[in-house]
Amino acid sequence: MNMNPGNQSTVSEFLLLGLSRQPQQQQILFIIFLSMYLSTILGNLLIILAISTDSRLHSPMYFFLSNLSFVDLCFSSTIVPNMLSNHILSSQAISFPGCLTQMYFFTVFIVMDNFLLAVMAYDRFVAVCHPLHYTTKMTHHLCALMVTVSWGIANLNALLHTLLMARLSFCADNKIPHFFCDLTPLLKLSCSDTHINDLMILTAGGLVITIPLVCILISYICITAAVLRVPSTKGKFKAFSTCGSHLAVVSLFYGTIIAVYFIPPSSHSAENDIAAAVMYTVVTPMMNPFIYSLRNKDMKGALTKVTYIIFFNFQQRMGSKFHKCMS
Template identity: 85%
Template sequence: MSRANQSTVFEFLLLGLSRQPQQQQIIFVLFLSMYLATVLGNLLIILAISTDSRLHSPMYFFLSNLSFVDLCFSSTIIPNMLTNHILRRQAISVPGCLTQMYFFMAFIAIDNFLLAVMAYDRFVAICHPLHYTTKMTHQLCALMVTGSWVIANVNALLHTLLMARLSFCADNKIPHFFCDMTPLLKLSCSDTHINDLMILTAGGLVITVPLVCILISYICITTAVLRIPSTKGKWKAFSTCGSHLAVVSLFYGTIFAVYFTPSSTHSAEKDIAAAVMYTVVTPMLNPFIYSLRNKDMKGAITKLIYIFFISFQQRMGSKCHKGTS
């Protein structure tokens, strides 16, 4: 019997990272810890930037947006995975799966564009420092962030609609912990030629155009920095880009490992390992990378934690005073 004549699928089964009960418990605790660290780290960055007037500059505006997107990115996948583990279920409806895929693709594309925007910001700051304030205006910053959101959502909607037109027959087991395009396309009993073509064209452009912009920005930055006579000046200029370069390397390294390598080299284990890197590890590490290498950010976060601690102590003291009176 051909796949086309088999029953239509109304839900998928997410097989997760492991089928071994002992490993599942360890994975649950590990992912819960990493998700909590992601939420706490990114929220601290957003609050620190919004409350400290010294950080009201284009660089930190883009960083706060990146933290918000990373927070949404992880929240699209990890809570559902943790809930499935607690309820001991694997099923996700087809509309639910497509919705998760849409938001996953939208947020990963916004992440991609924001990294390019941040590279341009560093290019202007280092190569045109005297014109930085006139070039990086509030209007331009808002326009670049808004454009990133619009293009990313249009791209995600395109791929989701193309996926929604496909038929899925009988085999509904996804060897993954979330609904990603590659495993879904493998399950389809329809012709996926158009989907594959759009992944290579539209999806490829969404990834490669920002990457090219990042590379051009850093070529110009490197050329400008090498002209600086003092070693101290060169180190100071490069240090402002170190955090961004570390995040870019993590992000693009895993993305290309999954989506831009020959399908013959793919394996479920390799794809899942790379997916864990860019959906869980990278959003968790980004706040630490940016805060630990930036004195202003470190100071703002320390000040914010101190204010919270003092406020908590005052509230506890007030409750104790009421209790004894």
């Protein structure tokens, strides 16, 4: 609870202090984050294009993967471009409505990541534990319904936290020791009673994180039990290989989320929180396309085909322009 009735001047904008205040480090970080963001955009767009153009990939698993790539693309775009533009403009300011908008979309996409990873775990559970009934259980209608419900819950959850944040008062201090508008740093700046906000983060926010995680754990317990019953070593390896990419993404995503939101504040520093936030907002969306493409032959083939088509069309256009200039 934050109560400070002293200075009641209303804050109209916040200052995002970013990752570093040293000019030399800022330039290096700008290059690194620009490169990572461009890799995220390119990688996830290629995944979406490959899945949409290759008929072999029109299955529930790849449908969920294309949705995850879209969410990761939007997730990173909610945070990184604003951070890069602040560096170019030498400005740390973000308006109060802009801060709430960023917080809203950040909350939507992080919850969507949670739900999509849980849905993908269920898909792998059905594929491994009930392979003969996979097509009858994982219908197009059910897949679309699960994604639609996930979007609905994610938006309602984000709207709840945003409206609760909008009712708070912010007084003298407007410096956010972070590179984007997150719930916890904003609540620490408020001079209002944040008891309801804290309660909703603990309950509603906790539920949208823990329920998908529990579903993932249950799915993989059942998958592991089913795989261990397979007599041949080759069969076990094949069953586990279908889940390897998803399990790697889950470990990377939830490892950083737990480090920030589930470990008591007294046991970690603000620097560690920022480092973990960089992992799940920037690194994970960039790594997901590589993790899924490197461990999947069908995906590698589709990505190679899409890349070749894009490069061939680009080469043809450049060639036609060159001939026009010469003529």
